[in-house]
Every structure is written in structure tokens, then in C-alpha cells.
Amino acid sequence: MTCMRIAVLSSREVPRGRPIGVRRLGMDLVFWRDDSGRIHALLDDCPHRRARLSLGKVVGGKIQCPYHGFEFDGSGKVIKIPALGRSAKLPEYLKAFSMPVYDAYDIVWVWYGGGEPRGAPRFFEDLEGLEAYSEYSEVWGVSLPRAVENQLDVFHLPFVHYNTIGRGGRTLVHGPLVKPVDDYSFVVYPFNQVDRGQRPLRSSEIDVGKLRNYLWFIYPNLWENYISKNMRVVAFFAPVGSVSTKIYLRLYMKVTGVKPLDALIAKLLMPFNVYVLHQDRRVVTSQAGDIMRDKLIHADAPIAMYRRMYLSDKELNKLLEKKSWGKGS
Ligand code: FES
Ligand SMILES: [Fe+2]
Numbered sequence: 001m002t003c004m005r006i007a008v009l010s011s012r013e014v015p016r017g018r019p020i021g022v023r024r025l026g027m028d029l030v031f032w033r034d035d036s037g038r039i040h041a042l043l044d045d046c047p048h049r050r051a052r053l054s055l056g057k058v059v060g061g062k063i064q065c066p067y068h069g070f071e072f073d074g075s076g077k078v079i080k081i082p083a084l085g086r087s088a089k090l091p092e093y094l095k096a097f098s099m100p101v102y103d104a105y106d107i108v109w110v111w112y113g114g115g116e117p118r119g120a121p122r123f124f125e126d127l128e129g130l131e132a133y134s135e136y137s138e139v140w141g142v143s144l145p146r147a148v149e150n151q152l153d154v155f156h157l158p159f160v161h162y163n164t165i166g167r168g169g170r171t172l173v174h175g176p177l178v179k180p181v182d183d184y185s186f187v188v189y190p191f192n193q194v195d196r197g198q199r200p201l202r203s204s205e206i207d208v209g210k211l212r213n214y215l216w217f218i219y220p221n222l223w224e225n226y227i228s229k230n231m232r233v234v235a236f237f238a239p240v241g242s243v244s245t246k247i248y249l250r251l252y253m254k255v256t257g258v259k260p261l262d263a264l265i266a267k268l269l270m271p272f273n274v275y276v277l278h279q280d281r282r283v284v285t286s287q288a289g290d291i292m293r294d295k296l297i298h299a300d301a302p303i304a305m306y307r308r309m310y311l312s313d314k315e316l317n318k319l320l321e322k323k324s325w326g327k328g329s
Pocket of ligand 2: 150156160280
């Protein structure tokens with residue numbers, strides 16, 4: 001796999017006028033906005049004597065190290081070394097490690113793996129027209145696959161969410177029907193029923209036309225739950241480190257067509273989604289870490305599909321194995 005983009009932040013988290021330090025992919029990173037509002041990222045590790053750049057300031061759109069005032073641009077190039085004076089030729093070896101950044105759909109992407117990033121990051125095309133959303137995020141002490149796989153699990157609902165989205169005791173799983181969109185994306189059509197002794201349908205026997213709800217996953221960490229034409233839940237899972245993942249939950253709505261009003265409605269409905277998320281959290285944070293020792297069943301097909309992608313992504317596996325990158329290394 002070469003050069004994958006990964007959603008790591010909500011753009012709303014990057015303020016104007018000051019940097020923020022964020023740990024992602026096992027690395028300490030600093031993000032800031034230049035004067036035009038564009039977001040940049042460097043390793044949060046000054047190449048001079050390794051202070052944290054995120055403790056510094058944004059000066060003229062550049063990041064200024066808090067220790068000796070060296071200034072760096074978004075490409076990591078040193079622009080100013082106050083101690084050498086204005087007339088100095090700046091040494092090229094003093095380069096900070098830069099991360100190319102994409103900011104689209106209010107999400108900040110960085111990339112990993114070899115090669116140069118090309119094209120815009122993929123997102124859910126079916127979200128077109130739904131602009132208003134509310135957002136909630138929190139960090140779970142679990143690996144990226146544990147967080148992702150929970151959202152692809154179509155048969156935990158009657159147990160984990162027995163009194164909310166899993167009401168009705170539909171424990172029997174048909175299929176599950178998993179349709180690949182391409183090498184990095186697939187759609188799952190959940191179809192569960194109360195067990196009356198009927199045989200679970202094979203995925204080829206399921207009539208998709210009758211099913212309205214679906215899950216859409218875009219590797220490595222974007223997930224959508226199509227609830228209705230006017231309502232979607234979108235999540236992305238930002239890996240902090242090997243066993244730490246920040247979960248971003250968005251509720252997109254179009255009820256009135258007036259964006260601020262729809263955003264307010266989405267905000268009022270968010271506590272229910274957070275309640276559901278915490279039902280998951282209780283169980284998922286109890287799972288043992290080693291996914292390779294899970295013993296899957298047929299109904300775990302969406303999880304197996306994701307796992308094949310994740311396990312063949314050597315670059316991401318390597319990044320998430322590392323205990324620390326930047327500080328202390
Ligand atoms: S440590 Fe950053 S300028 Fe010296
Ligand atoms: Fe759940």
C-alpha cells in the first residue's frame with residue numbers, strides 16, 4: 001500500500017493564531033493555521049535542540065519555537081534564526097519534519113506510507129446536500145482495529161444496545177451482505193430478525209432493494225451509517241497510538257434546510273448518540289488487545305473484510321506498533 005491518507009483531526013480543533021500539539025499515529029505533531037487560514041503540520045520536535053514547537057507561537061503564519069525563536073514554515077524550512085541576525089544565510093540542515101495536510105469536509109487528513117499524495121481525500125459522496133452536523137469526540141484506550149471493528153459489527157446490537165438501537169431482540173443475522181466498492185471501501189447491509197427458527201439467508205439470497213439502512217466504510221478510518229435520506233451518523237477513528245484512539249462522531253441532518261437550525265437539531269440529538277457510544281465503550285474497552293487471537297464466525301464478515309485491509313497495510317501497522325516517535329527517540 002502506498003501513500004494512504006488518514007483523517008486525524010476535526011478542522012474545528014485547529015484554532016487561528018496559536019498552535020496545537022496533538023499525538024497521532026504514535027507521533028507528536030503540531031498543527032497551526034497560517035494567515036490565510038490554511039492548516040500546516042510538523043513533527044512537534046524542533047530540529048535545533050528538540051523543544052516542543054507546540055509550546056511556541058504562530059508569527060506571521062510561521063511556527064516559532066519557544067526555546068530560541070527559530071521560525072519554520074509548513075514545509076519545515078527554517079525561515080528565521082534570531083541569534084544569527086537578519087543578514088545570515090540560513091543553514092539547510094535545520095529542517096523540521098513536515099507532514100502534508102489536507103483540510104476538507106472539516107476534517108484534517110495527513111498521509112503515511114511511501115510516495116507523494118495525489119488527489120483529494122475520499123469521503124462519502126452520498127452526504128451531498130447534508131451540510132449541517134453536530135460533532136462529539138472522545139479518546140478510548142483501544143487500538144484502531146478494535147474501535148473500527150465495533151462499528152462494523154452487525155450483531156452486537158440486541159446485546160450491547162438492548163434498550164436503545166438494538167431494541168426488539170433481533171439476534172438472527174442474515175448474510176451479512178458486504179459489497180466491495182473498490183480496494184479500499186465497502187458497504188454493509190445489516191439485516192437482522194427475531195429468531196423464529198428460520199435459516200439465516202445467505203448474502204446472495206438477500207434482496208438489497210428491500211433494505212434501506214447501510215454502513216459504508218472507507219479505509220483506513222471513515223465510517224458512515226445511512227439512517228435516512230435526511231440523517232446520517234459519520235465517524236472517524238484517529239489513531240493516537242497503539243492502544244489509544246480518538247473517536248469522532250458526527251450527526252448530519254437536513255430537517256428544515258436552514259443550516260444553523262439543522263445543526264441545532266443535530267446538537268440536541270447528540271446526547272442519545274453519545275449514550276449509545278458509551279454502551280459500546282463499556283464492552284470494547286474490555287476486549288483483549290490481540291486481534292489475531294479472535295475466533296470469528298460467518299456473521300463477522302465485515303470485520304474480516306476490514307481486517308484484510310488493515311493487516312496488509314504494513315506502514316500503518318508499523319506506525320501503530322511504535323511506542324513513541326519524535327520525543328525520546
Ligand atoms: S530548540 Fe527550538 S529553537 Fe532551539
Ligand atoms: Fe454499538
